Amino acid sequence: MTDESQSIVPPDESVLRRIHRNYYRADALRPINMAAFRPNRENDADGLSFFRESLIDAKSVAESARKPAEDYVVARLSVAHLNRLGLTVIESEIPDLPGHCHIPELAASIYYQDKASKNRCKAILEKLTAHASKDIVYR
C-alpha cells in the first residue's frame, strides 16, 4: 500500500539491488540465489530495499554498505518487470545516499506475517532471482 506522500518509480527505470557474495556463484545456472531477496526484519520493515539507477551507480551502491564493496555484487532489475510480477517500487529517501527505494509488497512485515504469506513471497522471489541473475552489473 502506498500513501499520497510516496512517489512510485516509473516503469521505464531500472533499480539496483546490493547482494552479499554469500548469495552469489558465478558458475551457477542462476548466479544469485533466492536468499539474496529475503527481507531483513529490522531493516526492511517497510519494504525490500533497492536503488534507482538513474540516481546512483552500481559501484556507489556497493561502496555504501558497512562492509567492503568487494563483499558484494549488484544486480539490475527493470521496474517494468517488477510491475509485471505485481510489485511496486516506491521512493524512500535515506540520509546521504541518493536513489533509495523499496518494494512494499516484499516488506518483512508481510513476508513473515504467516506461513501462507511467506510462501506467496517465495514464489515471487524465485522469479525475481531469475530476472536479477541475468543482469549483474557490479561484481
Place this chain on the structure above:
Amino acid sequence: MITDTFDRLIVSQQYNDQQHQFALTEVPSLDSEPRPSGLTWNEVTDRLLDIRKLQDDWDGQGAVAPEKDLVRKCFEFAQHLRNQLQTTSGGFLPPPTFVSATPEGTVAFEWQYSSGVIEAEATSTAIEWAFLPEGGSPEFLNWAW
C-alpha cells in the same frame, strides 16, 4: 544421465522418527549424478562450517547469525539428504547449488534446474520445502525437526 524434466518423485520419507509425505508435486528429476554447477557434498560441509562461524550482521545489512544448534541440525540434514533421501526413481538428491545463511538466521539449501528451483529452508522448528517450477504452480510442505 541428467535430465531437466519434471517427474513425480518421492512418496514418503522417514526422518527423525517422523513419517513425512514428500512429493505431492512435480519436482525435477533427481539423479544420483551431481548437477552441472552444483556443489559437491564436501563443499556443502565446508559451507556449513563457514555458516557456523558467522556473527550477527555478517552481511553488513543486519543479518542474524544462525544458532549453532540449527547449524548442527543442518549437518544432520545434509547427511540425510546424501545417504537416505531416496527418490522413487531410486536415486538420491544431488548436492544443492547453494547453501546460504539467510538474513533471519535460517539456512537455505537451494537446488537450481533449468525447469525451476527447489528450496529447503532450515528453521528452528522445521525444514520448509518450496517447489517452484518455472511457469508452474508452486507447492510447499514442512518437515518438523
